[in-house]
Amino acid sequence: MKLKILGICTSQRGKASNTYFLMKKAFDTLKDADAEKEIIVASELKLRPCDHHYSMSAKMCVHPCLITQVDKNDEMKKIYDGILEADVVIFSSPIYWGNHSQLMQLIIERLNSLENSNSAHKKVIVKNKIGGLMVLGHEDGYQHVVGGLMNFLTEMGLIFPPQAYAARVGESDENTEKDRERLEKDELITDMFIDLVQNCVNFAKRILVCPHCGERLDYEHLSKKKNYVTKLNK
Amino acid sequence: MKPLNTQENSIKCICGRCPLFTDCNKGKTEILFCARRKSECPMDNKKMCICGACPVYEENNLIGGYFCINEISG
Numbered sequence: 354m355k356l357k358i359l360g361i362c363t364s365q366r367g368k369a370s371n372t373y374f375l376m377k378k379a380f381d382t383l384k385d386a387d388a389e390k391e392i393i394v395a396s397e398l399k400l401r402p403c404d405h406h407y408s409m410s411a412k413m414c415v416h417p418c419l420i421t422q423v424d425k426n427d428e429m430k431k432i433y434d435g436i437l438e439a440d441v442v443i444f445s446s447p448i449y450w451g452n453h454s455q456l457m458q459l460i461i462e463r464l465n466s467l468e469n470s471n472s473a474h475k476k477v478i479v480k481n482k483i484g485g486l487m488v489l490g491h492e493d494g495y496q497h498v499v500g501g502l503m504n505f506l507t508e509m510g511l512i513f514p515p516q517a518y519a520a521r522v523g524e525s526d527e528n529t530e531k532d533r534e535r536l537e538k539d540e541l542i543t544d545m546f547i548d549l550v551q552n553c554v555n556f557a558k559r560i561l562v563c564p565h566c567g568e569r570l571d572y573e574h575l576s577k578k579k580n581y582v583t584k585l586n587k
Numbered sequence: 588m589k590p591l592n593t594q595e596n597s598i599k600c601i602c603g604r605c606p607l608f609t610d611c612n613k614g615k616t617e618i619l620f621c622a623r624r625k626s627e628c629p630m631d632n633k634k635m636c637i638c639g640a641c642p643v644y645e646e647n648n649l650i651g652g653y654f655c656i657n658e659i660s661g
Contacts, residue, residue, distance in 0.1 A: 390648065401633075404635055404636075406635075406636065406639060409637065409639040409640050410640065410644070410645075411640030411648070412639060412644075412648075412649065412651075413636070413651060413652045414588065415650055417652045419636065419651060419652050419653055420632075422651070422657055422658050423632035423653045423657065424632045424633070488657060533633065548601040563634045
């Protein structure tokens with residue numbers, strides 16, 4: 354089974370970031386002939402913030418997103434298409450003041466169109482995909498960040514395996530200059546991120562394709578808001 | 588379902604109050620884009636669409652928006 358693994362790095366520093374460094378290292382270390390890998394560096398894309406049309410009417414929040422439909426300069430379609438084509442989707446984010454990056458938040462809000470397709474439009478688009486997370490910070494905590502991201506990403510439709518994130522926080526010493534050196538030298542840290550990717554891939558192989566007959570998983574969950582949808586469509 | 592191009596719908600139409608609506612649209616007497624066709628004027632897609640707040644939208648169970656740019660077929 355050929356797996357498509359997508360990484361989406363949401364550090365504003367892009368390829369210079371430690372978040373990208375660890376994601377790239379983990380992806381490069383994965384030696385799997387059956388895996389097709391891609392990393393999207395979100396800071397390199399022109400991404401318009403969500404216009405929150407949902408708040409005017411849930412029916413306005415559609416996939417493709419209205420911004421994607423009318424603004425050809427916006428590049429969120431690369432992320433939508435990447436997610437929809439992938440079997441495994443791993444997001445990475447730094448931590449700022451106890452939360453994921455502003456770029457991650459922008460992407461989450463734009464991904465509402467995929468989540469809303471299920472809840473308001475009764476059409477499950479994101480399904481049968483595995484999710485993973487990489488989170489990096491200093492004195493801010495990562496468990497809160499991971500919890501918030503998993504909340505949205507599971508609602509969107511990703512399936513998270515056990516231990517579906519790798520995270521690391523540094524010292525509370527206002528000294529970020531030495532972070533890269535530490536990450537390059539400390540194998541205990543990098544191994545966690547490598548294992549996270551491997552974990553997601555192993556899980557994907559196990560549950561996305563039947564090991565006996567080769568049949569692909571085709572599971573579509575019920576919309577827990579189906580009764581609301583009925584009311585919207587009356 | 589594409590709304591009907593009727594006087595009744597024209598009265599309900601809120602296109603004239605939209606941030607995208609300009610003197611160009613007014614000059615061409617363009618309204619009720621969802622029932623008619625997209626605008627012939629340049630429309631600023633960076634402004635906020637308000638289609639979802641319109642009674643014509645609600646009554647005809649429309650989805651999406653920017654009908655001044657995205658013409659509804661039918």
